[in-house]
Amino acid sequence: MRRAFCAAFLAAVLSASPALAAQRSPVDAHAAANLKVFDTVWRRVDRDYYDRRFHGIDWKAVRAEYRPKAEAAADEPALYAVIGDMLGRLKDRHAFASSPDFLKRRAASSAGASAAAQTGPRSGRRPAELRDGAWVVGFDAFDKGSADWLAQQISRVPADAPLVVDLRGNHGGYISELRRSLACLAPEGWVVVRTTSRRGFVESERVGACETPRPGPMAVLVGLRTNSSAELFAAAIQESRRGAIVGVRTGGAVLASREYLLPDGGELSVSIGDARTGAGVRLEGQGVRPDVEAVTTGGDRQAGRDPALARAVEVAAGRVSPGPASP
Numbered sequence: 001m002r003r004a005f006c007a008a009f010l011a012a013v014l015s016a017s018p019a020l021a022a023q024r025s026p027v028d029a030h031a032a033a034n035l036k037v038f039d040t041v042w043r044r045v046d047r048d049y050y051d052r053r054f055h056g057i058d059w060k061a062v063r064a065e066y067r068p069k070a071e072a073a074a075d076e077p078a079l080y081a082v083i084g085d086m087l088g089r090l091k092d093r094h095a096f097a098s099s100p101d102f103l104k105r106r107a108a109s110s111a112g113a114s115a116a117a118q119t120g121p122r123s124g125r126r127p128a129e130l131r132d133g134a135w136v137v138g139f140d141a142f143d144k145g146s147a148d149w150l151a152q153q154i155s156r157v158p159a160d161a162p163l164v165v166d167l168r169g170n171h172g173g174y175i176s177e178l179r180r181s182l183a184c185l186a187p188e189g190w191v192v193v194r195t196t197s198r199r200g201f202v203e204s205e206r207v208g209a210c211e212t213p214r215p216g217p218m219a220v221l222v223g224l225r226t227n228s229s230a231e232l233f234a235a236a237i238q239e240s241r242r243g244a245i246v247g248v249r250t251g252g253a254v255l256a257s258r259e260y261l262l263p264d265g266g267e268l269s270v271s272i273g274d275a276r277t278g279a280g281v282r283l284e285g286q287g288v289r290p291d292v293e294a295v296t297t298g299g300d301r302q303a304g305r306d307p308a309l310a311r312a313v314e315v316a317a318g319r320v321s322p323g324p325a326s327p
Contacts, residue, residue, distance in 0.1 A: 008222030034079050036263045038070035041083055041097060044260055049090070050198050050273050057089055076101060081265070092271050093227075094257040100265040126166065128153040134313040138166030138221075142173030142229045144192045147180035154184070159214055162316035165233075166221045166309065168247065172228025175205055175256075184210035185218065186236045193232050195256040203273070207236070218243030219310060219316040222288060227251040234288045235277040244291040244322040246312040252287035291315075291322035 013118045042063050045054075066086040073079035080099040098106075124140030135157040139146055154183050157163055165185075179192055186192075190207045197203075220234045222245060231250045237243045256273030294311035314320040 005293070011125070033264065034070050034073050035064045035067070037266065038067060038083060040262055041087070041268050042067075044268060045090075045095070045270055046088070048198070048258070048270050048272050049095070050196075050255065050271050052198050055090060055092075062086055062089055076264075090271075092255065093253045094255045094269055094271040096269050097262070097270075098267045103267060109244065123174070124169075125149060128156050130316070131164075132310070132313050134162035134164050134219075134316040136164045136166060136309065136313065137172075138168070140169050141171055142177040142181065142233075144174065144177065146173065147177045147183075150181050151184070154214060157214075158198070158258060160216045162217045162219075162318070163214070164219050164221055164309070164312045164316050166312070167226045167230045167234060168221055168223035168308070169225045170227070170230035171225070172230050172253075175229060178229040178233055179205055179208060182213050182233060182236055184212060186240050186242050188213075190240050191237050193254075193256075194276050194278070194280075195273035196276075197273045217316050217318060219246050219312045220244075221294075221312040222247040222250050222290060223308070224248060224251055226288075227253040231283050232275075232277065232289050235279075235281065235283065238288065238291065239277060239279045239281075242314050244293045245288060246293060246294050246315050247290050247308050248293060249289055250283075250284055250287035252285045254283040292320065 013254045042059075046059055050184065063086075066082055069082045070079055073082055076099050080097055080102075083097045085243065089099060125146075126136075126138040128135050128137040130136075137150065148257060154163070159247075175193065182190075182192060186207045188207055188209050192205045192207060194202055194204045218237065220237050222230070222234050225248075226234065227250065231252070231254050234245050234250065238245045254275050255271040256275050257269050257271045260268045260270065262268055274282070275284065292311060292315055294304050294308040296308040300307055315322060
Protein backbone atom coordinates (compact mmCIF):
# COMPACT_ATOMS: atom_id res chain seq x y z
CA MET A 1 0.00 0.00 0.00
CA ARG A 2 2.77 2.40 1.02
CA ARG A 3 4.77 1.44 -2.11
CA ALA A 4 1.73 2.03 -4.33
CA PHE A 5 1.12 5.43 -2.69
CA CYS A 6 4.74 6.51 -3.25
CA ALA A 7 4.61 5.42 -6.87
CA ALA A 8 1.38 7.35 -7.41
CA PHE A 9 2.81 10.42 -5.67
CA LEU A 10 5.94 10.31 -7.81
CA ALA A 11 3.89 9.97 -10.98
CA ALA A 12 1.80 12.96 -9.98
CA VAL A 13 4.90 15.09 -9.35
CA LEU A 14 6.47 14.12 -12.64
CA SER A 15 3.29 14.81 -14.56
CA ALA A 16 2.95 18.18 -12.86
CA SER A 17 6.57 19.25 -13.50
CA PRO A 18 6.05 20.33 -17.13
CA ALA A 19 3.04 22.37 -16.11
CA LEU A 20 5.00 24.06 -13.30
CA ALA A 21 7.90 24.72 -15.64
CA ALA A 22 5.53 26.18 -18.19
CA GLN A 23 4.03 28.48 -15.55
CA ARG A 24 7.39 29.95 -14.51
CA SER A 25 9.26 29.71 -17.83
CA PRO A 26 8.56 33.15 -19.38
CA VAL A 27 10.04 35.18 -16.52
CA ASP A 28 12.48 32.58 -15.21
CA ALA A 29 13.85 31.76 -18.67
CA HIS A 30 14.48 35.43 -19.37
CA ALA A 31 16.22 35.92 -16.02
CA ALA A 32 18.25 32.75 -16.51
CA ALA A 33 19.38 33.92 -19.96
CA ASN A 34 20.39 37.27 -18.49
CA LEU A 35 22.41 35.58 -15.77
CA LYS A 36 24.09 33.25 -18.25
CA VAL A 37 25.44 36.25 -20.16
CA PHE A 38 26.32 38.19 -17.01
CA ASP A 39 28.10 35.26 -15.35
CA THR A 40 30.07 34.56 -18.53
CA VAL A 41 31.30 38.17 -18.57
CA TRP A 42 32.18 38.22 -14.89
CA ARG A 43 34.01 34.88 -14.96
CA ARG A 44 35.98 35.75 -18.08
CA VAL A 45 37.21 38.98 -16.52
CA ASP A 46 37.90 37.20 -13.24
CA ARG A 47 40.00 34.59 -15.03
CA ASP A 48 41.79 36.52 -17.79
CA TYR A 49 42.02 40.20 -16.82
CA TYR A 50 45.66 41.25 -16.90
CA ASP A 51 45.60 42.87 -13.43
CA ARG A 52 44.99 40.27 -10.72
CA ARG A 53 44.07 43.06 -8.30
CA PHE A 54 41.54 44.63 -10.71
CA HIS A 55 43.00 48.08 -10.03
CA GLY A 56 42.20 47.75 -6.36
CA ILE A 57 38.47 47.01 -6.60
CA ASP A 58 36.80 43.98 -5.00
CA TRP A 59 35.69 42.08 -8.11
CA LYS A 60 33.61 39.59 -6.12
CA ALA A 61 31.78 42.43 -4.38
CA VAL A 62 31.12 43.99 -7.78
CA ARG A 63 29.52 40.73 -8.89
CA ALA A 64 27.26 40.69 -5.83
CA GLU A 65 26.21 44.27 -6.57
CA TYR A 66 25.43 43.90 -10.26
CA ARG A 67 24.16 40.33 -10.59
CA PRO A 68 20.65 41.08 -9.23
CA LYS A 69 20.43 44.06 -11.58
CA ALA A 70 21.36 41.86 -14.53
CA GLU A 71 18.80 39.25 -13.49
CA ALA A 72 16.07 41.91 -13.36
CA ALA A 73 17.03 43.60 -16.65
CA ALA A 74 13.91 43.87 -18.81
CA ASP A 75 15.57 43.58 -22.21
CA GLU A 76 18.86 43.42 -24.08
CA PRO A 77 19.69 47.15 -23.84
CA ALA A 78 19.03 47.11 -20.09
CA LEU A 79 21.18 44.00 -19.60
CA TYR A 80 24.12 45.42 -21.53
CA ALA A 81 23.78 48.72 -19.69
CA VAL A 82 24.24 46.82 -16.41
CA ILE A 83 27.21 44.91 -17.80
CA GLY A 84 28.69 48.14 -19.13
CA ASP A 85 28.38 49.78 -15.72
CA MET A 86 30.09 46.80 -14.11
CA LEU A 87 32.97 46.80 -16.59
CA GLY A 88 33.22 50.55 -16.15
CA ARG A 89 34.44 49.96 -12.61
CA LEU A 90 37.74 48.79 -14.15
CA LYS A 91 38.26 52.21 -15.78
CA ASP A 92 39.66 50.42 -18.82
CA ARG A 93 38.55 51.44 -22.32
CA HIS A 94 39.49 48.00 -23.66
CA ALA A 95 37.03 46.27 -21.30
CA PHE A 96 33.52 46.47 -22.77
CA ALA A 97 30.64 44.34 -24.01
CA SER A 98 28.80 44.72 -27.32
CA SER A 99 25.20 43.55 -27.57
CA PRO A 100 23.95 41.30 -30.40
CA ASP A 101 21.88 44.18 -31.76
CA PHE A 102 24.91 46.49 -31.84
CA LEU A 103 26.97 43.85 -33.62
CA LYS A 104 24.25 43.35 -36.23
CA ARG A 105 24.06 47.08 -36.90
CA ARG A 106 27.86 47.31 -37.10
CA ALA A 107 27.97 44.40 -39.55
CA ALA A 108 25.34 46.04 -41.73
CA SER A 109 27.27 49.30 -41.68
CA SER A 110 30.50 47.52 -42.59
CA ALA A 111 28.77 45.74 -45.44
CA GLY A 112 27.53 49.07 -46.74
CA ALA A 113 31.01 50.56 -46.47
CA SER A 114 32.50 47.58 -48.31
CA ALA A 115 29.99 47.99 -51.11
CA ALA A 116 30.81 51.69 -51.35
CA ALA A 117 34.52 50.88 -51.46
CA GLN A 118 33.95 49.01 -54.72
CA THR A 119 33.31 52.32 -56.46
CA GLY A 120 35.32 54.79 -54.38
CA PRO A 121 37.99 55.29 -51.70
CA ARG A 122 37.46 53.50 -48.41
CA SER A 123 36.08 55.67 -45.61
CA GLY A 124 38.75 56.71 -43.13
CA ARG A 125 41.66 56.33 -45.56
CA ARG A 126 43.14 59.49 -47.03
CA PRO A 127 45.43 58.83 -50.01
CA ALA A 128 48.89 60.37 -50.17
CA GLU A 129 48.96 63.89 -51.59
CA LEU A 130 51.58 66.61 -51.82
CA ARG A 131 51.01 69.62 -49.57
CA ASP A 132 53.42 72.53 -49.33
CA GLY A 133 56.48 70.41 -49.95
CA ALA A 134 55.57 67.28 -47.95
CA TRP A 135 53.51 64.20 -48.73
CA VAL A 136 50.57 63.57 -46.38
CA VAL A 137 48.75 60.28 -45.88
CA GLY A 138 46.21 59.36 -43.19
CA PHE A 139 43.98 56.53 -42.03
CA ASP A 140 41.66 55.88 -39.10
CA ALA A 141 42.26 52.23 -38.17
CA PHE A 142 44.81 49.44 -38.33
CA ASP A 143 42.16 47.18 -39.79
CA LYS A 144 42.69 44.32 -42.20
CA GLY A 145 44.42 45.50 -45.34
CA SER A 146 45.57 48.81 -43.88
CA ALA A 147 49.27 47.87 -43.97
CA ASP A 148 49.10 46.94 -47.66
CA TRP A 149 47.17 50.13 -48.40
CA LEU A 150 49.73 52.28 -46.56
CA ALA A 151 52.61 50.57 -48.35
CA GLN A 152 50.93 51.23 -51.68
CA GLN A 153 50.45 54.91 -50.81
CA ILE A 154 54.03 55.33 -49.59
CA SER A 155 55.34 53.71 -52.77
CA ARG A 156 54.06 56.79 -54.60
CA VAL A 157 56.25 59.06 -52.46
CA PRO A 158 59.87 59.65 -53.51
CA ALA A 159 62.20 57.91 -51.03
CA ASP A 160 63.84 61.14 -49.83
CA ALA A 161 60.70 63.29 -49.82
CA PRO A 162 59.22 64.56 -46.51
CA LEU A 163 56.32 62.42 -45.29
CA VAL A 164 53.53 63.10 -42.78
CA VAL A 165 51.43 60.22 -41.43
CA ASP A 166 48.19 61.64 -40.00
CA LEU A 167 46.88 59.37 -37.23
CA ARG A 168 44.41 61.81 -35.67
CA GLY A 169 41.22 59.83 -35.09
CA ASN A 170 42.96 56.48 -35.61
CA HIS A 171 41.51 54.21 -32.91
CA GLY A 172 44.02 51.37 -33.39
CA GLY A 173 43.42 47.80 -34.44
CA TYR A 174 45.42 44.68 -35.25
CA ILE A 175 49.00 44.41 -33.99
CA SER A 176 49.87 42.43 -37.13
CA GLU A 177 48.80 45.38 -39.30
CA LEU A 178 50.74 47.76 -37.04
CA ARG A 179 53.95 45.75 -37.40
CA ARG A 180 53.62 45.58 -41.16
CA SER A 181 52.74 49.28 -41.39
CA LEU A 182 55.99 50.18 -39.66
CA ALA A 183 58.11 48.08 -42.02
CA CYS A 184 60.21 50.40 -44.22
CA LEU A 185 59.47 53.30 -41.85
CA ALA A 186 61.02 52.13 -38.55
CA PRO A 187 64.28 50.18 -38.04
CA GLU A 188 64.06 46.46 -38.72
CA GLY A 189 63.82 44.47 -35.47
CA TRP A 190 62.66 47.43 -33.38
CA VAL A 191 60.37 46.29 -30.58
CA VAL A 192 56.94 47.79 -31.20
CA VAL A 193 55.34 46.50 -28.00
CA ARG A 194 55.98 44.09 -25.13
CA THR A 195 52.91 42.60 -23.50
CA THR A 196 52.83 40.88 -20.10
CA SER A 197 49.93 38.60 -19.15
CA ARG A 198 48.58 38.20 -15.62
CA ARG A 199 50.58 34.97 -15.43
CA GLY A 200 53.81 36.80 -16.22
CA PHE A 201 54.30 35.67 -19.80
CA VAL A 202 56.08 38.32 -21.89
CA GLU A 203 55.65 38.57 -25.65
CA SER A 204 57.44 41.02 -27.96
CA GLU A 205 56.30 42.25 -31.36
CA ARG A 206 59.01 43.60 -33.67
CA VAL A 207 59.23 45.53 -36.93
CA GLY A 208 59.81 43.16 -39.81
CA ALA A 209 62.24 43.30 -42.70
CA CYS A 210 61.82 45.65 -45.65
CA GLU A 211 63.38 45.36 -49.09
CA THR A 212 63.36 49.11 -49.74
CA PRO A 213 63.56 51.12 -46.47
CA ARG A 214 62.37 54.69 -46.75
CA PRO A 215 65.06 57.10 -45.46
CA GLY A 216 63.26 60.41 -46.01
CA PRO A 217 62.29 62.81 -43.17
CA MET A 218 59.06 62.01 -41.40
CA ALA A 219 56.50 63.37 -38.94
CA VAL A 220 53.51 61.65 -37.32
CA LEU A 221 50.47 63.79 -36.53
CA VAL A 222 48.50 62.69 -33.44
CA GLY A 223 45.60 63.86 -31.28
CA LEU A 224 43.43 62.97 -28.31
CA ARG A 225 41.58 60.40 -30.42
CA THR A 226 44.78 58.62 -31.44
CA ASN A 227 44.54 55.37 -29.49
CA SER A 228 45.93 51.87 -29.00
CA SER A 229 47.97 50.59 -31.97
CA ALA A 230 48.13 54.12 -33.40
CA GLU A 231 49.85 55.25 -30.20
CA LEU A 232 52.33 52.41 -30.51
CA PHE A 233 53.05 53.46 -34.10
CA ALA A 234 53.83 57.00 -32.95
CA ALA A 235 55.94 55.73 -30.03
CA ALA A 236 58.01 53.49 -32.31
CA ILE A 237 58.77 56.38 -34.65
CA GLN A 238 59.62 58.67 -31.73
CA GLU A 239 61.71 56.22 -29.68
CA SER A 240 63.69 55.00 -32.68
CA ARG A 241 64.36 58.65 -33.59
CA ARG A 242 62.97 57.94 -37.01
CA GLY A 243 60.77 61.03 -37.01
CA ALA A 244 59.02 63.69 -34.93
CA ILE A 245 55.60 63.53 -33.30
CA VAL A 246 53.37 66.57 -33.83
CA GLY A 247 50.00 67.44 -32.28
CA VAL A 248 48.68 66.88 -28.76
CA ARG A 249 49.13 64.06 -26.28
CA THR A 250 47.43 60.86 -27.43
CA GLY A 251 44.53 59.12 -25.70
CA GLY A 252 46.51 56.70 -23.51
CA ALA A 253 44.47 53.56 -24.26
CA VAL A 254 47.17 50.95 -24.81
CA LEU A 255 46.54 47.44 -23.48
CA ALA A 256 46.53 44.06 -25.20
CA SER A 257 42.92 42.88 -25.50
CA ARG A 258 40.97 39.91 -26.79
CA GLU A 259 37.36 39.44 -27.87
CA TYR A 260 35.13 36.61 -26.64
CA LEU A 261 31.75 35.46 -27.90
CA LEU A 262 28.93 35.62 -25.34
CA PRO A 263 26.06 33.08 -25.02
CA ASP A 264 23.49 35.40 -26.60
CA GLY A 265 25.68 36.29 -29.57
CA GLY A 266 27.15 39.41 -27.99
CA GLU A 267 30.86 40.05 -27.66
CA LEU A 268 33.15 40.84 -24.75
CA SER A 269 36.48 42.65 -24.97
CA VAL A 270 38.92 42.00 -22.12
CA SER A 271 42.39 43.42 -21.51
CA ILE A 272 44.60 40.35 -21.20
CA GLY A 273 48.03 41.94 -21.16
CA ASP A 274 49.81 45.04 -19.94
CA ALA A 275 51.67 46.80 -22.75
CA ARG A 276 54.91 48.76 -22.90
CA THR A 277 56.80 50.30 -25.79
CA GLY A 278 60.19 49.13 -27.01
CA ALA A 279 61.80 51.61 -24.62
CA GLY A 280 59.77 50.23 -21.71
CA VAL A 281 57.27 53.10 -21.49
CA ARG A 282 53.74 52.31 -20.31
CA LEU A 283 51.34 54.40 -22.40
CA GLU A 284 48.09 53.34 -20.71
CA GLY A 285 46.63 56.43 -19.09
CA GLN A 286 49.61 58.53 -20.22
CA GLY A 287 49.70 58.59 -24.01
CA VAL A 288 52.49 59.69 -26.32
CA ARG A 289 53.81 63.18 -25.68
CA PRO A 290 54.43 65.15 -28.90
CA ASP A 291 57.79 66.65 -29.80
CA VAL A 292 56.00 69.65 -31.28
CA GLU A 293 52.62 70.76 -29.93
CA ALA A 294 50.03 71.86 -32.48
CA VAL A 295 46.24 72.15 -32.19
CA THR A 296 43.44 72.41 -34.70
CA THR A 297 40.27 73.73 -33.05
CA GLY A 298 36.64 73.31 -34.06
CA GLY A 299 36.69 76.91 -35.23
CA ASP A 300 39.69 76.18 -37.42
CA ARG A 301 37.88 73.27 -39.03
CA GLN A 302 34.79 75.34 -39.67
CA ALA A 303 36.96 77.95 -41.34
CA GLY A 304 38.70 75.29 -43.45
CA ARG A 305 42.01 75.60 -41.62
CA ASP A 306 44.21 72.85 -40.18
CA PRO A 307 47.09 74.46 -38.25
CA ALA A 308 48.21 71.14 -36.75
CA LEU A 309 48.62 69.58 -40.19
CA ALA A 310 50.40 72.69 -41.44
CA ARG A 311 52.86 72.45 -38.54
CA ALA A 312 53.45 68.74 -39.19
CA VAL A 313 54.24 69.55 -42.83
CA GLU A 314 56.70 72.23 -41.71
CA VAL A 315 58.40 69.80 -39.32
CA ALA A 316 58.67 67.04 -41.91
CA ALA A 317 60.00 69.49 -44.52
CA GLY A 318 62.62 70.76 -42.08
CA ARG A 319 61.25 74.29 -41.82
CA VAL A 320 60.59 73.81 -38.07
CA SER A 321 62.99 71.94 -35.79
CA PRO A 322 61.42 69.67 -33.16
CA GLY A 323 62.26 70.93 -29.69
CA PRO A 324 62.02 69.11 -26.36
CA ALA A 325 58.59 67.57 -25.75
CA SER A 326 56.55 69.56 -23.27
CA PRO A 327 55.95 67.95 -19.85
